[in-house]
């Protein structure tokens with residue numbers, strides 16, 4: 001075990017910020033990277049070292065993948081004009097234009113569909129919801145490996161669900177074949193140290209960790225605690241919020257909150273996913 005640069009307990013305490021953090025008897029450099037995660041939305045105009053993209057993709061390809069089907073792909077966008085165009089399509093998120101590398105992660109059932117067509121083979125299961133779900137899971141696992149790797153190299157990242165706001169335009173821009181869809185984008189770059197964002201606390205473990213069977217009652221006090229914790233966190237960032245529960249209710253209130261993504265099922269069908 002290498003000597004951690006930040007004490008493990010400090011990292012764990014920062015993740016919960018309510019005194020509920022576990023006390024580790026084990027530690028690793030991987031944990032140090034994972035626990036220090038926070039999204040970065042301001043980047044320096046600094047190029048990534050050569051080979052970074054390929055290293056991130058190697059890490060992504062090292063993730064587990066359902067039945068080794070490897071039903072994901074990724075498109076790297078580095079051209080400033082293309083990044084600016086995607087930034088606009090993602091509700092004008094400036095960090096998309098600012099980061100040196102914007103990755104668009106794809107659920108890709110098209111590769112297997114084409115292999116099937118070329119061989120005149122029946123691959124009926126490719127049309128079922130389970131395989132569609134597996135491709136989304138595959139893309140997410142791959143991307144998260146890339147995120148952890150980027151952060152271990154001193155880079156910052158932020159996922160961009162906004163890529164689904166105009167998913168058909170994005171698919172057309174990327175020239176996606178049938179049965180391939182964008183899932184999310186990912187900004188990668190050197191964090192601008194003037195950004196004040198820090199580690200955002202998460203729900204206490206009592207809200208997410210169940211033993212033997214699922215329990216709602218154990219979650220209620222944990223959520224009440226978290227409402228206070230997150231409010232204090234945002235107060236510290238100079239942002240007034242009413243706590244986590246209120247923000248969840250507000251985020252999910254109506255379909256207008258989906259910012260164009262309410263038609264996603266129809267888009268997936270247009271892309272050729274049958275989702276049987």
Ligand SMILES: Cc1cc2nc3c(=O)[nH]c(=O)nc-3n(C[C@H](O)[C@H](O)[C@H](O)COP(=O)(O)O)c2cc1C
Nearest residue numbers: 037038039041093158159160161162163184199200
């Ligand atoms: C699938 C996904 C989509 C996201 N989309 C966006 C986005 O479009 N814009 C953005 O600024 N952050 C986005 N985020 C980042 C989340 O807001 C962020 O992860 C969350 O608030 C927790 O903060 P942290 O990552 O700093 O811990 C997304 C995260 C995920 C996992």
